Amino acid sequence: MSDTPKDARLQRDNKRMLGKLCVIATVMFGFGYALVPMYESICEALGINILSRSELLVSGRSGPGTFNTQVDTSRTITVEFDANARGPWDFKPAQSSVQVHPGAVTTVMYEFRNVQNRTMSAQAIPSYAPKQAMAHFNKLECFCFNEYTLAPGESKKWPVVFVIDPKLSRDVNTITLSYTFFEVGAKTPPAPVTGAATQVLPQGAGS
Incomplete structure (x- = not known):
């Protein structure tokens, strides 16, 4: 017994619907797969505390605590550290500057102390010069972009571990890394005046 025109039309509609569902499922899978590199790119652009792919390539990191860095010993770069406290607290780097070779992993400590008689929460945003x-x-x-809560008189020390990409232009001999530390809930302060410094703000800041 042959199918009636109604049955044939129903089969065509079912096949068409199945095709649409397959397309939707494929698109959803592709979008979910793309979320990871999209998230990493956004975090890297904002300077959020993640180990980006570019950092992995520069450092040659192959495992926890392991670095196989290609250090350019033919040049030395001065990295200056600046701290701007927007409020009644102490915030400063443990050292004002270091001499580093591109590709060398370097650690510098920043110190913070809440000198108030109340608990407060704050965070830091970085800026760089030259751009x-x-x-x-x-x-x-x-420690940038993380929120920290400190009791009255409490002190903290936070590391900044960094490596300068050897691809940096040879015209750049000095880099200034500046942090502005401000209390959470207060208005985000303007970028510190460090020449051509570029400030990276968290999402939604200043709105």
Whole structure:
């Protein structure tokens, strides 16, 4: 017994619907797969504390605590550290500057102390000078963009672990890394005046 025109039309509609569902499923799978590199790119652009792919390539990191860095010993770069406290607290780097070779992993400590008689929460945002150094200043560990709560009189020390990409222009001999530390809930402060410094703000800041 042959199918009636109604049955044939129903089969065509079912096949068409199945095709649409397959397309939707494929698109959803592709979108979910693309979320990871999209998230990493956004975090890297904002300077959020992640180990980006570019940092992995520069450092040659093959495992926890293991670095196989290609150090350019033919040049030395001065990295200056600046701290701007927007409020009644102490915030400063343990040292004002270091001499580093591109590709060498370097650690510098920042110190913070809550000198108030109340508990407070704060976070830091970085800026860089000159502007072109930002894309080549890879932080492997950083306290920036994390929120910290300190009791009255409490002190903290946080590391900044970084490596400068050897691809940085040879015209750049000095880089200034500046942090502005401000209390969470207060208005985000303007970028510190460090020449051509470029400030990286967290999402939604200043709105």
